[in-house]
Amino acid sequence: MKFASIPWAKPVFVLAAASLLAACTLPRLGPTKSEIFSGSVQKEGDAFIVAVNDRVTRATAVVPALGFSSSFTNAGKLTPDTIRPGDVLGLTIWENVDEGLLATAGTNATPLEEVQVDSEGFIFVPYAGRLRAAGNTPEQLRVMITEKLQDQTPDPQVEVRRLAGDGATVSLIGTVGAQGVYPIERSTRTLSTMLARAGGVTIRPEIAQITVIRGNQQGRVWFQDLYDNPQLDIALRSGDRIIVEEDTRAFTALGATGTQSRVPFETQDLSALEALAQVGGLLSLSSDPTGVFVFRNEPAEIANQVLGRTDLQGAQRMVYVLNLTEPNGMFLARDFVIRDGDTLYVTEAPYAQWTKSLSLITGTLTPFASVQTLTGG
Template sequence: MTKLKALTTSLMLLGLTACTIPGGHIEGVSAKDGATNSQSSEELDFDITEQVNTILITPNVLNSIKEREPSATQNQMLEQELQNYAYTVGAGDVLTVTVYDHPELTTPAGQFRDPEQAGNLVDAKGNMFYPYIGRIHVAGKSVEQIRVELTEKLSRYIENPQIDVKVAAYRSKRTYVTGAVSQPMVMPIANIPVTVLDAINQAGGISDDADWRSVILTRDSKEERLDLYALYQKGDMSQNRLLRHNDIVHVPHNDATKVFVMGEVSKAATLPIHRSGLTLAEALGNVGGFNEMTADASGIFVLRASTDANKVADVYQLDASNAAALILATQFHLQPMDLVYVTSAPIARWNKVISLLLPTVRGLDDLNDFENNL
């Protein structure tokens, strides 16, 4: 009778444990049947399976989700902007004016004064003072336009004046390079046009922990995402831009470019996505592979946030029970914040249950032996 009681107690514990151990379940019992009174009807009716897209990884699926590899392309708009580029003077710039054969009108540059110190400063209103002419508005004009205007006004006093205008100091315009670069900096915009590629090179290039596929160009409070991988590695000039005053080029760190590997693997880990990307095979290899004794090779899943507004996630399943299917894992490219989960085989779930029940069963046997000895 005592042994029967112990066996009955063990079976009862087994039924309770199957409901609480991860992976343990009792077929045919719905959530409503096992629910407590404290659970709301909304919790009982919620079914996560209705909120996900389950997709078996096949060659056709890989082709459908494969991102287009960038290639070398020209940027006609950028080339046109570079050809037509002309620096426009702004407040804070310093100009030097040379009037040939008239040293009294030429900006003086003494022995201990460089052109920047001796030049004509453009004031906050965009004006510059010049002899005989007085104040002249120069902001927003190119040096060629300023030269033509000075020539026209001085011709009233000098016959056929020969004038040259240069910018001695560029102070009015700047762009910013921030984030994961060797030397974040404020870069002045001068008479030589500066592109995103130029700016990052002048900042010492991107650092090892940079997310170079998601560089952000902020202009007039609007953000544009640029792919430096396509620009640097593939020569895709469509990712390059001519920089303007107050543009911000930000190279983010790769903190958000990571994936999570969990389940029946040698060592669960969070893995960064390196510059050349990360495949499912590489992710599994980096954590030591899945546990062949406990893992279900047909249950390797990749959970990814769905682009479908009516779904929570897209779940991609790799059936690696056939080893040849692992070649598909080398072609499946992971995306930031993907979750890779390897399920446990049914026998492994059963062993977990037994391992938790074993101490209780042994305790009951010891209690039974003690009662028999009384």
Template sequence: MLMLLTGCNALPDSGPTEAQVNHTQRDPKKNTVGYGIVQISLDLITLLESESPALFTSLDADNTPRNPGKNDTVGPGDILQVSIYEVGSALFSPTNAGMAAASGGVNIPGASTASTLPPLNVDGAGNIRMPFVGSMHVTGMTTTQVAQAIRTQLKQKSQSPQVVVRIVSDIANSVMVYGGVRHPSRIPLTPNREHILDVIALAGGEEHSNESDEDYIVRLTRNDRIAEMPLKVIENEPAQNIVMQPGDRVQLTFQPRNFSVLGASGQVTETQFTTPTLTLAEAISRVGGPLDSRADPNAVYLFRYENADILRRLGMPIDENATTGPVVYQLDMMNPNGYFLAEKFMMRNGDLIYIANSSSNKFYKFMNLITTILSPGTSMGGIAK
């Protein structure tokens, strides 16, 4: 019997048993990452469902938007197109001056001349320079206000000047959209005040349109603050489809969600979700569930780096500066209640399921090994006879 036990202990395992997992968790020398074990229950599921990701609406919680206007003001980097309409002797139209000379120096009051100046760049200081006006500060002004300011400067130099200004390259009122979109580009904002889904659509939408929206992560940078959220959440929660502000940066990233399964399961594998949502029961069934010959069904574990706030609410010790921490959720599949709980427990990207080996697994391994050595090809049933 002693030799039998020694032989059993010498055999290799594919992973720890329930007793070994629990023992390691209680031993500070072995539990170097500081994980805790939590039984899956209805209270736990309710707690996890109450967790909310970093919201886009929180980006402006501590600071005022830089430009709460309507995206129609001029700023550094913009390019302006200025058109001037003059009556009589014109400053900007040599054609009209030639007509006046041909008529003996007599201006023709009814003749109106339109002159379009070369594009004017708004420099880093927010100024433009134009003939007969000089330098003019235009940052923060609408195109109408810029036109009025130019007209005021030309009144003493031109007869009844009328000015039209439009922005031909809007840099100040724009956002950058890049990453997993069809057409990464700078998207100009308009007085219509585009939302985040609008600018993603204007950039061509998702690069892989046949993939699930849950596999796309939207990363928004605003005022040096960053928030991330699945594209599907923004589509389902209108409050998160926030209005874009000049200078925002939107990155769309394709991140296929997957989970891994190890231990005494029908299949050891890494598997993609392929569906908008996935429960623990669905994930276990995809790999064949626990093996009857090896598994311990009351020791099904899910390893996850959980949100630090959730861990604190569970009463687990965690560093005050940490954002996540390791935790092991345990499911008892020998209890019928566990199947109902598994149907409610939602999987997340990167989860790892481990189905523990049965404590009697080594004995059966040892007996199979003895059978193979003594009589290759003979079953245990034959030896028993």
């Protein structure tokens, strides 16, 4: 009797082949749900696996803290003619006497040309002494000189002019319309107006970050927050360096998703649901909606709060599990915040592996197509 003539032979052969293929691991996109769970601390692994719920979404909803310190926000606006170190000034002093302190015989006006403000911001005026010029306007300096001289000569009259120097300036670099050094003028005394003077930002406003460096201090804000929160539109100071750059945060997408790559953030806040949409969503024929995982190294303070503990120290390996088939699964995915450096992984559905096995056994695929299917191509 031939083997092929036995009615039950072919089904038995198919089942045997399926068992053989099951014993041999087929090519796949990554670990299965059971393999991920086997790495949990409860099973002597090194990662805490946590099912996402409302409490977990609240505990992990941490976003980058950007802003300016009080030294930035409390600084008053500069006037456009504020004197700075390196400026060159011209002084003229009139005295209401025939023979004054400074004037030569037959004149009552004394010009002092090209008086340079030194690196510490001071100038020297005869009989008035060393005076601080930097940070003052020409008018304020005029009053200071007049007060110093009026006890030595009657009714002195003083004129102060800026002969050379840019006054107060700032530098702008990065993704702005025109990089360069700009004077602080009456119309550009704040951060937002100076950015507008430089042609605005040349990247999408949602991902633009503005850094201001002032001496040994710096602050950073989102571009959009300048307009949502007027307090962040700080007054500028001479020497400020303004850097406009794109948000560098990113997450990694792997598994049964539309894209497997490192993906930059497109908004200030990014939820798990938005991250899935950003990479093309789940694959209808292979993704398992019960197996959406977020891998993260979580700071100890957050890990303790999530796990209800107080003894953890240092960063902890955490695996957050989202089940989109649960009644509130989509809401939890919408509320769970993705952070910089996260890995978003979606497991394959068991059906996908079974389809691969069955296709290979029954020979419904050509050899080339079989290889592509088995390798997830």
